[in-house]
Amino acid sequence: MSDPSSSAPPFTAALLGPRWWPTWLAIGVVRLLTWLPIRLQWALGSGLGRFVGLIARDRRNVVQANLRVCFPDMRAEAREKLTGDHFAALGRGLFETALAWFASDARLLPRFEIEGREHLDAAIASGQGLLLLTGHFSTLEIGARIVCSKAGLPFHAMYRPYNNALMDYFMHRWRERRSGRPALPREDLRKLVRALRDGGAIWYAPDQTLDPRMSVFAPFFGMPALSLTATARLARMGRARVLPFTPQRTPGGWKVRFFPMIEDFPGGDDLEDATRINRALEEGILQAMPEYFWIHKRFKRRLPGSPRVYER
Template sequence: MADRSFQPAFLSPRYWPTWFGIGLMRLLCLLPVPWLLALGSGLGRFLGRVIPSRRHIVRRNLEVCFPELPAAERERLADEHFADLGAGVFEAALAWFASDDKLRPHGEVVGLEHLDAAMKDGQGVLLLTGHFTTLELGARYLCLANRPFHAMYRPYENKVMDHYMHHWREARSGLPALPREDLRKLVKALREGRCIWYAPDQTLDRRNAVFAPFFGHPALTISATGRLAQMGRAKVVPYFPARINGRYRVTFFPALEDFPGGDDVADTARINRVLEEGVKLAPSQYFWVHRRFKKRPPGTPDVYAR
Protein backbone atom coordinates (compact mmCIF):
# COMPACT_ATOMS: atom_id res chain seq x y z
CA MET A 1 0.00 0.00 0.00
CA ALA A 2 1.29 3.45 -0.88
CA ASP A 3 2.49 5.79 1.87
CA ARG A 4 -0.36 8.27 2.37
CA SER A 5 1.11 10.21 5.26
CA PHE A 6 1.51 13.96 4.92
CA GLN A 7 4.55 14.85 2.81
CA PRO A 8 6.49 18.15 2.79
CA ALA A 9 6.20 18.10 -1.02
CA PHE A 10 2.47 18.73 -0.60
CA LEU A 11 3.35 22.37 0.21
CA SER A 12 5.03 22.99 -3.14
CA PRO A 13 3.48 25.66 -5.43
CA ARG A 14 2.10 23.04 -7.81
CA TYR A 15 -0.42 22.07 -5.12
CA TRP A 16 -1.44 25.59 -4.08
CA PRO A 17 -4.58 25.53 -6.30
CA THR A 18 -5.58 22.27 -4.61
CA TRP A 19 -5.10 23.78 -1.16
CA PHE A 20 -7.12 26.81 -2.21
CA GLY A 21 -9.95 24.55 -3.38
CA ILE A 22 -9.92 22.56 -0.13
CA GLY A 23 -9.93 25.74 1.95
CA LEU A 24 -12.74 27.26 -0.09
CA MET A 25 -14.89 24.15 0.32
CA ARG A 26 -14.34 24.17 4.08
CA LEU A 27 -15.47 27.78 4.24
CA LEU A 28 -18.49 27.22 2.02
CA CYS A 29 -19.62 24.36 4.26
CA LEU A 30 -20.31 26.97 6.92
CA LEU A 31 -23.28 28.11 4.82
CA PRO A 32 -26.74 26.59 5.32
CA VAL A 33 -27.27 23.41 3.34
CA PRO A 34 -30.08 24.86 1.13
CA TRP A 35 -27.79 27.74 0.12
CA LEU A 36 -25.05 25.32 -0.91
CA LEU A 37 -27.47 23.25 -2.96
CA ALA A 38 -28.79 26.34 -4.73
CA LEU A 39 -25.26 27.54 -5.47
CA GLY A 40 -24.14 24.15 -6.76
CA SER A 41 -27.27 23.60 -8.82
CA GLY A 42 -26.90 26.96 -10.53
CA LEU A 43 -23.27 26.32 -11.32
CA GLY A 44 -24.08 22.86 -12.66
CA ARG A 45 -26.86 24.13 -14.93
CA PHE A 46 -24.50 26.77 -16.34
CA LEU A 47 -21.75 24.24 -17.06
CA GLY A 48 -24.28 21.93 -18.66
CA ARG A 49 -24.95 24.64 -21.23
CA VAL A 50 -21.34 25.61 -21.98
CA ILE A 51 -19.76 22.13 -22.22
CA PRO A 52 -21.51 20.63 -25.25
CA SER A 53 -19.35 17.48 -25.34
CA ARG A 54 -20.56 16.40 -21.90
CA ARG A 55 -24.14 17.35 -22.61
CA HIS A 56 -23.98 15.16 -25.72
CA ILE A 57 -22.92 12.18 -23.55
CA VAL A 58 -25.78 12.81 -21.11
CA ARG A 59 -28.31 13.14 -23.92
CA ARG A 60 -27.21 9.93 -25.58
CA ASN A 61 -27.26 7.98 -22.30
CA LEU A 62 -30.78 9.19 -21.60
CA GLU A 63 -31.91 8.39 -25.14
CA VAL A 64 -30.57 4.84 -24.79
CA CYS A 65 -31.94 4.19 -21.31
CA PHE A 66 -35.25 6.07 -21.50
CA PRO A 67 -36.41 5.86 -25.13
CA GLU A 68 -40.03 5.95 -23.98
CA LEU A 69 -39.69 9.52 -22.66
CA PRO A 70 -40.53 12.46 -24.95
CA ALA A 71 -37.48 14.40 -26.15
CA ALA A 72 -38.53 17.45 -24.10
CA GLU A 73 -38.69 15.32 -20.93
CA ARG A 74 -35.22 13.89 -21.57
CA GLU A 75 -33.90 17.43 -22.08
CA ARG A 76 -35.42 18.47 -18.76
CA LEU A 77 -33.80 15.42 -17.16
CA ALA A 78 -30.45 16.42 -18.66
CA ASP A 79 -30.80 19.90 -17.13
CA GLU A 80 -31.61 18.37 -13.75
CA HIS A 81 -28.64 16.05 -14.04
CA PHE A 82 -26.18 18.91 -14.50
CA ALA A 83 -27.82 20.74 -11.60
CA ASP A 84 -27.36 17.63 -9.47
CA LEU A 85 -23.74 17.30 -10.60
CA GLY A 86 -23.07 20.85 -9.42
CA ALA A 87 -24.87 20.25 -6.15
CA GLY A 88 -22.91 17.01 -5.78
CA VAL A 89 -19.62 18.92 -5.51
CA PHE A 90 -20.90 20.71 -2.43
CA GLU A 91 -22.58 17.58 -1.12
CA ALA A 92 -19.19 15.86 -1.22
CA ALA A 93 -17.69 18.78 0.68
CA LEU A 94 -20.46 18.49 3.28
CA ALA A 95 -19.67 14.78 3.61
CA TRP A 96 -16.04 15.58 4.33
CA PHE A 97 -16.26 18.74 6.44
CA ALA A 98 -19.72 19.26 7.95
CA SER A 99 -20.42 18.28 11.54
CA ASP A 100 -22.77 15.48 12.50
CA ASP A 101 -25.14 17.98 14.08
CA LYS A 102 -25.37 19.95 10.84
CA LEU A 103 -26.14 16.89 8.70
CA ARG A 104 -28.53 14.89 10.90
CA PRO A 105 -31.62 17.10 10.38
CA HIS A 106 -31.29 16.86 6.60
CA GLY A 107 -31.34 13.11 6.06
CA GLU A 108 -32.27 9.62 7.15
CA VAL A 109 -31.43 5.96 6.56
CA VAL A 110 -34.29 3.55 5.94
CA GLY A 111 -34.24 -0.23 5.73
CA LEU A 112 -31.31 -0.74 8.10
CA GLU A 113 -33.02 -3.91 9.30
CA HIS A 114 -32.02 -5.52 5.98
CA LEU A 115 -28.34 -4.80 6.61
CA ASP A 116 -28.55 -5.97 10.21
CA ALA A 117 -30.32 -9.19 9.18
CA ALA A 118 -27.60 -9.95 6.63
CA MET A 119 -24.88 -9.50 9.27
CA LYS A 120 -26.55 -11.19 12.22
CA ASP A 121 -24.69 -14.48 11.75
CA GLY A 122 -21.32 -12.78 11.44
CA GLN A 123 -21.28 -12.73 7.65
CA GLY A 124 -19.62 -9.97 5.70
CA VAL A 125 -21.61 -7.76 3.37
CA LEU A 126 -20.97 -6.16 0.01
CA LEU A 127 -22.81 -2.84 0.12
CA LEU A 128 -23.95 -2.77 -3.49
CA THR A 129 -24.60 0.65 -4.99
CA GLY A 130 -23.82 2.72 -8.08
CA HIS A 131 -22.19 6.04 -8.89
CA PHE A 132 -24.63 8.76 -7.90
CA THR A 133 -24.13 12.48 -7.35
CA THR A 134 -25.05 11.96 -3.67
CA LEU A 135 -22.59 9.10 -3.22
CA GLU A 136 -20.20 10.70 -0.70
CA LEU A 137 -22.97 12.19 1.41
CA GLY A 138 -24.92 8.93 1.33
CA ALA A 139 -21.89 7.17 2.79
CA ARG A 140 -21.69 9.82 5.51
CA TYR A 141 -25.30 9.13 6.55
CA LEU A 142 -24.43 5.46 6.79
CA CYS A 143 -21.69 6.46 9.23
CA LEU A 144 -24.18 8.56 11.19
CA ALA A 145 -26.28 5.39 11.52
CA ASN A 146 -23.30 3.75 13.27
CA ARG A 147 -22.67 1.14 10.59
CA PRO A 148 -18.90 1.14 9.91
CA PHE A 149 -17.70 -0.04 6.52
CA HIS A 150 -14.59 -0.26 4.39
CA ALA A 151 -14.47 2.33 1.62
CA MET A 152 -12.71 1.25 -1.57
CA TYR A 153 -10.27 3.55 -3.30
CA ARG A 154 -8.32 4.04 -6.47
CA PRO A 155 -5.24 6.32 -6.25
CA TYR A 156 -5.52 9.90 -7.52
CA GLU A 157 -2.78 11.45 -9.63
CA ASN A 158 -2.95 14.59 -7.49
CA LYS A 159 -1.02 13.52 -4.38
CA VAL A 160 -2.66 16.04 -2.07
CA MET A 161 -6.15 14.96 -3.11
CA ASP A 162 -5.08 11.31 -2.85
CA HIS A 163 -3.88 11.92 0.70
CA TYR A 164 -7.01 13.73 1.81
CA MET A 165 -9.54 11.55 0.02
CA HIS A 166 -7.98 8.53 1.71
CA HIS A 167 -7.93 10.34 5.07
CA TRP A 168 -11.52 11.62 4.83
CA ARG A 169 -12.96 8.28 3.81
CA GLU A 170 -11.17 6.42 6.58
CA ALA A 171 -12.11 9.02 9.20
CA ARG A 172 -15.78 8.96 8.22
CA SER A 173 -16.27 5.25 7.46
CA GLY A 174 -14.75 4.03 10.71
CA LEU A 175 -12.61 1.33 9.05
CA PRO A 176 -9.47 1.44 6.88
CA ALA A 177 -9.98 2.09 3.18
CA LEU A 178 -9.14 -0.87 0.96
CA PRO A 179 -7.49 -0.81 -2.48
CA ARG A 180 -9.97 -2.10 -5.02
CA GLU A 181 -7.28 -4.17 -6.76
CA ASP A 182 -6.23 -6.09 -3.63
CA LEU A 183 -8.50 -9.15 -3.75
CA ARG A 184 -6.82 -10.80 -0.77
CA LYS A 185 -7.62 -7.89 1.57
CA LEU A 186 -11.17 -7.60 0.28
CA VAL A 187 -11.87 -11.30 0.83
CA LYS A 188 -10.22 -11.24 4.27
CA ALA A 189 -12.38 -8.30 5.38
CA LEU A 190 -15.56 -10.02 4.21
CA ARG A 191 -14.66 -13.28 5.98
CA GLU A 192 -14.12 -11.27 9.15
CA GLY A 193 -17.72 -10.07 8.95
CA ARG A 194 -17.05 -6.55 7.69
CA CYS A 195 -19.00 -4.39 5.24
CA ILE A 196 -17.38 -3.18 2.03
CA TRP A 197 -18.75 -0.36 -0.13
CA TYR A 198 -18.99 -1.70 -3.67
CA ALA A 199 -20.05 -0.02 -6.95
CA PRO A 200 -19.50 -2.23 -10.03
CA ASP A 201 -21.12 0.06 -12.60
CA GLN A 202 -17.94 1.67 -13.94
CA THR A 203 -15.08 -0.28 -15.48
CA LEU A 204 -11.96 0.89 -17.32
CA ASP A 205 -11.05 -2.28 -19.19
CA ARG A 206 -12.36 -5.67 -20.22
CA ARG A 207 -10.56 -7.68 -17.55
CA ASN A 208 -13.01 -9.13 -15.03
CA ALA A 209 -15.90 -7.63 -16.98
CA VAL A 210 -18.67 -8.90 -19.24
CA PHE A 211 -21.34 -7.31 -21.38
CA ALA A 212 -24.64 -7.36 -19.52
CA PRO A 213 -27.90 -5.49 -20.19
CA PHE A 214 -28.29 -2.12 -18.53
CA PHE A 215 -31.69 -0.61 -19.31
CA GLY A 216 -31.89 -3.12 -22.15
CA HIS A 217 -28.53 -2.33 -23.81
CA PRO A 218 -25.21 -4.18 -23.44
CA ALA A 219 -22.85 -2.39 -21.05
CA LEU A 220 -19.41 -3.60 -20.04
CA THR A 221 -19.82 -4.32 -16.33
CA ILE A 222 -17.50 -5.64 -13.62
CA SER A 223 -18.32 -9.34 -13.23
CA ALA A 224 -16.45 -9.92 -9.98
CA THR A 225 -19.43 -9.26 -7.69
CA GLY A 226 -20.54 -12.89 -7.55
CA ARG A 227 -17.03 -14.28 -7.20
CA LEU A 228 -16.15 -11.79 -4.46
CA ALA A 229 -19.32 -12.66 -2.56
CA GLN A 230 -18.59 -16.38 -2.91
CA MET A 231 -14.93 -16.14 -1.89
CA GLY A 232 -15.76 -13.86 1.05
CA ARG A 233 -18.81 -15.93 2.07
CA ALA A 234 -20.68 -12.63 2.04
CA LYS A 235 -24.17 -11.34 1.44
CA VAL A 236 -24.90 -8.66 -1.16
CA VAL A 237 -27.12 -5.89 0.22
CA PRO A 238 -28.21 -3.13 -2.20
CA TYR A 239 -28.41 0.43 -0.93
CA PHE A 240 -28.97 3.68 -2.76
CA PRO A 241 -28.55 7.32 -1.71
CA ALA A 242 -30.85 10.03 -3.09
CA ARG A 243 -31.91 13.60 -2.47
CA ILE A 244 -35.69 13.74 -2.59
CA ASN A 245 -37.52 17.04 -2.09
CA GLY A 246 -34.39 18.56 -0.61
CA ARG A 247 -33.90 15.80 1.97
CA TYR A 248 -31.39 12.96 1.85
CA ARG A 249 -32.51 9.38 2.07
CA VAL A 250 -30.33 6.27 2.04
CA THR A 251 -32.46 3.22 1.29
CA PHE A 252 -31.41 -0.36 2.00
CA PHE A 253 -33.04 -3.33 0.29
CA PRO A 254 -33.05 -7.00 1.35
CA ALA A 255 -29.96 -9.07 0.65
CA LEU A 256 -30.00 -10.81 -2.72
CA GLU A 257 -31.32 -14.34 -2.44
CA ASP A 258 -29.58 -17.27 -4.14
CA PHE A 259 -26.66 -15.11 -5.17
CA PRO A 260 -24.27 -15.83 -6.76
CA GLY A 261 -25.85 -18.31 -9.13
CA GLY A 262 -22.61 -19.56 -10.66
CA ASP A 263 -22.94 -17.90 -14.07
CA ASP A 264 -20.95 -14.65 -14.34
CA VAL A 265 -23.05 -13.20 -17.14
CA ALA A 266 -26.37 -14.02 -15.46
CA ASP A 267 -25.13 -12.77 -12.09
CA THR A 268 -23.87 -9.51 -13.62
CA ALA A 269 -27.15 -9.00 -15.47
CA ARG A 270 -28.96 -9.42 -12.16
CA ILE A 271 -26.72 -6.81 -10.53
CA ASN A 272 -27.50 -4.39 -13.35
CA ARG A 273 -31.23 -4.93 -12.86
CA VAL A 274 -30.83 -4.06 -9.19
CA LEU A 275 -28.89 -0.91 -10.14
CA GLU A 276 -31.66 0.08 -12.53
CA GLU A 277 -34.10 0.06 -9.61
CA GLY A 278 -31.75 2.33 -7.68
CA VAL A 279 -31.46 4.72 -10.61
CA LYS A 280 -35.25 4.99 -10.81
CA LEU A 281 -35.39 6.34 -7.25
CA ALA A 282 -33.81 9.60 -8.45
CA PRO A 283 -33.08 9.37 -12.19
CA SER A 284 -31.30 12.71 -12.53
CA GLN A 285 -28.77 11.81 -9.82
CA TYR A 286 -27.13 8.89 -11.60
CA PHE A 287 -23.79 9.64 -13.31
CA TRP A 288 -25.15 10.04 -16.83
CA VAL A 289 -22.15 12.19 -17.64
CA HIS A 290 -20.10 8.97 -17.58
CA ARG A 291 -19.86 7.08 -20.89
CA ARG A 292 -21.55 3.96 -19.59
CA PHE A 293 -21.74 2.41 -23.06
CA LYS A 294 -18.28 3.42 -24.27
CA LYS A 295 -17.08 -0.13 -24.84
CA ARG A 296 -19.36 -2.06 -27.17
CA PRO A 297 -19.67 -5.66 -28.37
CA PRO A 298 -17.96 -6.28 -31.73
CA GLY A 299 -19.98 -4.96 -34.62
CA THR A 300 -22.13 -2.71 -32.47
CA PRO A 301 -22.29 1.00 -33.41
CA ASP A 302 -20.76 3.67 -31.18
CA VAL A 303 -23.48 5.11 -28.95
CA TYR A 304 -21.70 8.46 -28.69
CA ALA A 305 -20.79 8.98 -32.34
CA ARG A 306 -21.93 12.34 -33.72
Protein backbone atom coordinates (compact mmCIF):
# COMPACT_ATOMS: atom_id res chain seq x y z
CA MET A 1 0.00 0.00 0.00
CA SER A 2 1.15 3.50 -0.78
CA ASP A 3 1.89 6.12 1.81
CA PRO A 4 2.08 9.55 0.20
CA SER A 5 3.18 12.32 2.50
CA SER A 6 0.48 13.85 4.64
CA SER A 7 -0.70 17.34 3.81
CA ALA A 8 -2.03 17.87 7.32
CA PRO A 9 -1.47 21.42 8.57
CA PRO A 10 1.16 21.95 11.28
CA PHE A 11 0.30 22.97 14.82
CA THR A 12 1.15 26.58 15.61
CA ALA A 13 1.19 28.53 18.86
CA ALA A 14 -1.57 30.74 17.48
CA LEU A 15 -4.01 27.83 17.91
CA LEU A 16 -3.65 28.25 21.68
CA GLY A 17 -4.99 31.81 21.54
CA PRO A 18 -8.35 32.98 22.96
CA ARG A 19 -9.95 32.90 19.52
CA TRP A 20 -9.80 29.11 19.59
CA TRP A 21 -10.82 28.52 23.21
CA PRO A 22 -14.48 27.77 22.33
CA THR A 23 -13.29 25.12 19.88
CA TRP A 24 -10.95 23.60 22.47
CA LEU A 25 -13.85 23.51 24.95
CA ALA A 26 -16.18 21.86 22.42
CA ILE A 27 -13.58 19.19 21.60
CA GLY A 28 -13.06 18.51 25.30
CA VAL A 29 -16.80 18.15 25.97
CA VAL A 30 -17.27 15.82 22.99
CA ARG A 31 -14.39 13.65 24.13
CA LEU A 32 -15.82 13.43 27.64
CA LEU A 33 -19.23 12.40 26.24
CA THR A 34 -17.66 9.38 24.53
CA TRP A 35 -17.02 7.89 27.99
CA LEU A 36 -20.74 7.55 28.59
CA PRO A 37 -22.24 4.08 28.05
CA ILE A 38 -22.69 3.58 24.32
CA ARG A 39 -26.40 2.81 24.54
CA LEU A 40 -26.92 6.01 26.52
CA GLN A 41 -25.10 7.92 23.78
CA TRP A 42 -27.42 6.36 21.20
CA ALA A 43 -30.48 7.39 23.21
CA LEU A 44 -29.22 10.95 23.74
CA GLY A 45 -28.28 11.34 20.09
CA SER A 46 -31.56 9.94 18.80
CA GLY A 47 -33.57 12.19 21.10
CA LEU A 48 -31.57 15.25 20.11
CA GLY A 49 -31.98 14.44 16.43
CA ARG A 50 -35.74 13.97 16.65
CA PHE A 51 -36.06 17.27 18.52
CA VAL A 52 -34.06 19.10 15.84
CA GLY A 53 -36.19 17.45 13.18
CA LEU A 54 -39.32 18.91 14.74
CA ILE A 55 -38.05 22.49 14.94
CA ALA A 56 -35.93 22.65 11.75
CA ARG A 57 -38.87 22.79 9.37
CA ASP A 58 -36.83 23.79 6.31
CA ARG A 59 -34.56 20.77 6.65
CA ARG A 60 -37.50 18.50 7.39
CA ASN A 61 -39.14 19.70 4.18
CA VAL A 62 -35.97 18.82 2.25
CA VAL A 63 -36.00 15.29 3.64
CA GLN A 64 -39.64 14.77 2.78
CA ALA A 65 -39.20 16.23 -0.71
CA ASN A 66 -36.34 13.82 -1.39
CA LEU A 67 -38.40 10.88 -0.20
CA ARG A 68 -41.39 11.91 -2.33
CA VAL A 69 -39.18 12.13 -5.42
CA CYS A 70 -37.26 8.90 -4.84
CA PHE A 71 -40.17 6.81 -3.52
CA PRO A 72 -43.38 8.20 -5.06
CA ASP A 73 -45.35 5.13 -3.98
CA MET A 74 -44.39 5.43 -0.30
CA ARG A 75 -47.40 6.11 1.90
CA ALA A 76 -47.49 9.42 3.77
CA GLU A 77 -47.40 7.64 7.14
CA ALA A 78 -44.30 5.66 6.16
CA ARG A 79 -42.62 8.78 4.83
CA GLU A 80 -43.32 10.65 8.06
CA LYS A 81 -41.89 7.79 10.12
CA LEU A 82 -38.79 7.54 7.95
CA THR A 83 -38.27 11.31 8.25
CA GLY A 84 -38.30 11.07 12.05
CA ASP A 85 -36.00 8.05 11.97
CA HIS A 86 -33.63 9.96 9.70
CA PHE A 87 -33.26 12.86 12.12
CA ALA A 88 -32.76 10.38 14.95
CA ALA A 89 -29.99 8.76 12.88
CA LEU A 90 -28.35 12.14 12.32
CA GLY A 91 -28.34 12.90 16.03
CA ARG A 92 -27.00 9.48 16.89
CA GLY A 93 -24.37 9.91 14.19
CA LEU A 94 -22.87 12.87 16.05
CA PHE A 95 -22.05 10.65 19.00
CA GLU A 96 -20.88 7.83 16.74
CA THR A 97 -18.50 10.20 14.95
CA ALA A 98 -16.90 11.05 18.29
CA LEU A 99 -16.62 7.35 19.10
CA ALA A 100 -14.94 6.74 15.76
CA TRP A 101 -12.34 9.39 16.57
CA PHE A 102 -11.70 8.77 20.26
CA ALA A 103 -12.87 5.34 21.45
CA SER A 104 -10.44 2.44 21.73
CA ASP A 105 -10.49 -0.71 19.58
CA ALA A 106 -11.09 -2.74 22.74
CA ARG A 107 -14.35 -0.88 23.27
CA LEU A 108 -15.59 -0.86 19.67
CA LEU A 109 -14.36 -4.02 17.95
CA PRO A 110 -16.84 -6.35 19.74
CA ARG A 111 -19.64 -4.25 18.22
CA PHE A 112 -18.28 -4.32 14.66
CA GLU A 113 -19.38 -6.74 11.94
CA ILE A 114 -18.39 -7.37 8.32
CA GLU A 115 -20.76 -8.72 5.68
CA GLY A 116 -19.68 -9.65 2.16
CA ARG A 117 -16.10 -10.31 3.21
CA GLU A 118 -15.61 -12.40 0.08
CA HIS A 119 -16.05 -9.32 -2.10
CA LEU A 120 -13.38 -7.44 -0.14
CA ASP A 121 -11.02 -10.43 -0.36
CA ALA A 122 -11.54 -10.63 -4.12
CA ALA A 123 -10.81 -6.92 -4.48
CA ILE A 124 -7.60 -7.17 -2.45
CA ALA A 125 -6.53 -10.27 -4.38
CA SER A 126 -6.79 -8.33 -7.65
CA GLY A 127 -3.67 -6.43 -6.61
CA GLN A 128 -5.06 -3.19 -8.02
CA GLY A 129 -5.89 0.07 -6.32
CA LEU A 130 -9.38 0.32 -4.89
CA LEU A 131 -12.00 3.03 -4.92
CA LEU A 132 -14.12 2.26 -1.86
CA LEU A 133 -17.44 3.49 -3.20
CA THR A 134 -20.07 4.60 -0.71
CA GLY A 135 -22.54 7.40 -0.03
CA HIS A 136 -22.89 9.99 2.69
CA PHE A 137 -24.42 8.26 5.69
CA SER A 138 -24.72 9.32 9.33
CA THR A 139 -22.57 6.23 10.02
CA LEU A 140 -19.84 7.52 7.71
CA GLU A 141 -17.08 7.89 10.32
CA ILE A 142 -17.83 4.76 12.31
CA GLY A 143 -18.07 2.81 9.05
CA ALA A 144 -14.63 4.02 8.03
CA ARG A 145 -13.29 2.82 11.39
CA ILE A 146 -14.76 -0.63 10.70
CA VAL A 147 -13.12 -0.84 7.26
CA CYS A 148 -9.70 -0.19 8.77
CA SER A 149 -9.84 -1.91 12.16
CA LYS A 150 -12.22 -4.83 11.58
CA ALA A 151 -11.81 -5.49 7.85
CA GLY A 152 -8.09 -4.76 8.07
CA LEU A 153 -7.95 -2.43 5.08
CA PRO A 154 -6.18 0.89 5.68
CA PHE A 155 -7.20 3.59 3.20
CA HIS A 156 -6.82 7.23 2.26
CA ALA A 157 -9.68 9.55 3.17
CA MET A 158 -10.44 12.50 0.92
CA TYR A 159 -10.91 15.94 2.43
CA ARG A 160 -11.55 19.62 1.92
CA PRO A 161 -9.92 22.13 4.31
CA TYR A 162 -12.07 23.45 7.17
CA ASN A 163 -12.52 27.17 7.73
CA ASN A 164 -11.82 26.61 11.43
CA ALA A 165 -8.02 26.19 11.56
CA LEU A 166 -8.06 24.24 14.83
CA MET A 167 -10.69 21.81 13.57
CA ASP A 168 -8.76 21.49 10.31
CA TYR A 169 -5.66 20.52 12.30
CA PHE A 170 -7.49 17.89 14.33
CA MET A 171 -9.72 16.54 11.56
CA HIS A 172 -6.70 15.54 9.51
CA ARG A 173 -5.17 13.68 12.40
CA TRP A 174 -8.37 12.03 13.60
CA ARG A 175 -9.14 10.75 10.14
CA GLU A 176 -5.60 9.59 9.48
CA ARG A 177 -5.49 7.75 12.81
CA ARG A 178 -8.90 6.21 12.11
CA SER A 179 -8.12 5.08 8.55
CA GLY A 180 -4.43 4.23 8.91
CA ARG A 181 -3.27 6.28 5.90
CA PRO A 182 -2.70 10.00 5.23
CA ALA A 183 -5.74 11.96 4.09
CA LEU A 184 -5.55 13.26 0.50
CA PRO A 185 -6.92 16.56 -0.83
CA ARG A 186 -9.76 15.81 -3.25
CA GLU A 187 -8.47 18.49 -5.65
CA ASP A 188 -4.99 16.90 -5.96
CA LEU A 189 -5.61 14.48 -8.81
CA ARG A 190 -1.94 13.57 -9.06
CA LYS A 191 -1.77 12.28 -5.46
CA LEU A 192 -5.04 10.39 -5.82
CA VAL A 193 -3.92 8.67 -9.00
CA ARG A 194 -0.49 7.84 -7.56
CA ALA A 195 -2.08 6.26 -4.48
CA LEU A 196 -4.32 4.07 -6.65
CA ARG A 197 -1.53 3.03 -9.02
CA ASP A 198 0.56 2.04 -6.02
CA GLY A 199 -2.21 -0.33 -4.93
CA GLY A 200 -3.76 1.92 -2.28
CA ALA A 201 -7.40 2.22 -1.33
CA ILE A 202 -9.31 5.51 -1.32
CA TRP A 203 -12.63 6.20 0.41
CA TYR A 204 -14.88 7.76 -2.21
CA ALA A 205 -18.43 9.14 -1.96
CA PRO A 206 -19.60 10.83 -5.22
CA ASP A 207 -23.24 11.41 -4.24
CA GLN A 208 -22.88 15.09 -3.33
CA THR A 209 -22.00 16.85 -6.57
CA LEU A 210 -19.38 19.59 -6.25
CA ASP A 211 -18.60 20.56 -9.84
CA PRO A 212 -21.37 20.72 -12.48
CA ARG A 213 -18.68 20.91 -15.18
CA MET A 214 -17.66 17.32 -14.36
CA SER A 215 -21.16 15.89 -14.08
CA VAL A 216 -24.03 14.49 -16.08
CA PHE A 217 -27.71 14.04 -15.29
CA ALA A 218 -28.04 10.34 -14.47
CA PRO A 219 -31.02 8.59 -12.87
CA PHE A 220 -30.98 8.34 -9.08
CA PHE A 221 -33.96 6.33 -7.86
CA GLY A 222 -35.55 7.10 -11.22
CA MET A 223 -35.07 10.89 -11.06
CA PRO A 224 -32.39 12.67 -13.13
CA ALA A 225 -29.74 13.93 -10.70
CA LEU A 226 -26.52 15.74 -11.41
CA SER A 227 -23.92 13.00 -10.92
CA LEU A 228 -20.14 13.20 -10.93
CA THR A 229 -18.20 11.59 -13.77
CA ALA A 230 -14.97 11.73 -11.74
CA THR A 231 -15.44 8.16 -10.49
CA ALA A 232 -14.85 6.77 -13.96
CA ARG A 233 -11.96 9.16 -14.55
CA LEU A 234 -10.22 8.19 -11.31
CA ALA A 235 -10.73 4.48 -11.93
CA ARG A 236 -9.33 4.76 -15.44
CA MET A 237 -6.32 6.94 -14.57
CA GLY A 238 -5.53 5.00 -11.38
CA ARG A 239 -6.10 1.58 -13.02
CA ALA A 240 -8.31 0.85 -10.05
CA ARG A 241 -11.25 -1.38 -9.21
CA VAL A 242 -14.46 -0.02 -7.71
CA LEU A 243 -15.69 -1.81 -4.57
CA PRO A 244 -19.06 -0.59 -3.21
CA PHE A 245 -19.77 -0.77 0.50
CA THR A 246 -22.37 0.53 2.93
CA PRO A 247 -22.04 1.23 6.66
CA GLN A 248 -25.16 0.54 8.69
CA ARG A 249 -26.38 0.04 12.23
CA THR A 250 -27.16 -3.27 13.87
CA PRO A 251 -29.09 -3.86 17.11
CA GLY A 252 -25.83 -4.07 19.07
CA GLY A 253 -23.49 -1.87 17.06
CA TRP A 254 -22.53 -1.38 13.43
CA LYS A 255 -21.52 -3.31 10.34
CA VAL A 256 -20.06 -2.69 6.91
CA ARG A 257 -21.60 -4.54 4.00
CA PHE A 258 -19.37 -5.04 0.94
CA PHE A 259 -20.91 -5.63 -2.48
CA PRO A 260 -19.37 -7.21 -5.60
CA MET A 261 -16.89 -5.09 -7.52
CA ILE A 262 -18.32 -3.16 -10.48
CA GLU A 263 -17.02 -5.11 -13.46
CA ASP A 264 -15.86 -3.67 -16.80
CA PHE A 265 -15.73 -0.19 -15.35
CA PRO A 266 -15.37 2.40 -16.70
CA GLY A 267 -17.07 1.63 -19.97
CA GLY A 268 -16.24 4.88 -21.74
CA ASP A 269 -19.69 6.47 -21.75
CA ASP A 270 -20.03 9.12 -19.03
CA LEU A 271 -23.80 8.77 -18.68
CA GLU A 272 -23.76 4.98 -18.53
CA ASP A 273 -20.84 4.95 -16.09
CA ALA A 274 -22.55 7.50 -13.79
CA THR A 275 -25.78 5.49 -13.99
CA ARG A 276 -23.97 2.33 -12.88
CA ILE A 277 -22.42 4.18 -9.95
CA ASN A 278 -25.83 5.53 -8.90
CA ARG A 279 -27.31 2.03 -9.07
CA ALA A 280 -24.59 0.75 -6.76
CA LEU A 281 -25.30 3.61 -4.36
CA GLU A 282 -29.03 2.88 -4.47
CA GLU A 283 -28.43 -0.76 -3.54
CA GLY A 284 -26.52 0.32 -0.46
CA ILE A 285 -28.99 3.05 0.51
CA LEU A 286 -31.87 0.57 0.48
CA GLN A 287 -30.01 -1.42 3.15
CA ALA A 288 -29.72 1.59 5.47
CA MET A 289 -32.55 3.97 4.63
CA PRO A 290 -32.69 6.09 7.83
CA GLU A 291 -28.92 6.60 7.86
CA TYR A 292 -28.61 8.05 4.36
CA PHE A 293 -28.24 11.85 4.09
CA TRP A 294 -31.76 12.64 2.87
CA ILE A 295 -31.20 16.07 4.39
CA HIS A 296 -28.94 16.94 1.43
CA LYS A 297 -30.52 18.72 -1.56
CA ARG A 298 -29.62 16.00 -4.06
CA PHE A 299 -31.91 17.44 -6.75
CA LYS A 300 -31.11 21.12 -6.33
CA ARG A 301 -29.87 21.37 -9.91
CA ARG A 302 -32.42 20.24 -12.47
CA LEU A 303 -32.65 19.68 -16.19
CA PRO A 304 -33.82 22.81 -18.03
CA GLY A 305 -37.61 23.14 -17.83
CA SER A 306 -37.96 20.69 -14.91
CA PRO A 307 -40.03 21.77 -11.90
CA ARG A 308 -38.30 22.57 -8.61
CA VAL A 309 -38.08 19.81 -6.05
CA TYR A 310 -37.50 22.08 -3.04
CA GLU A 311 -39.35 25.11 -1.81
CA ARG A 312 -37.50 28.40 -1.92
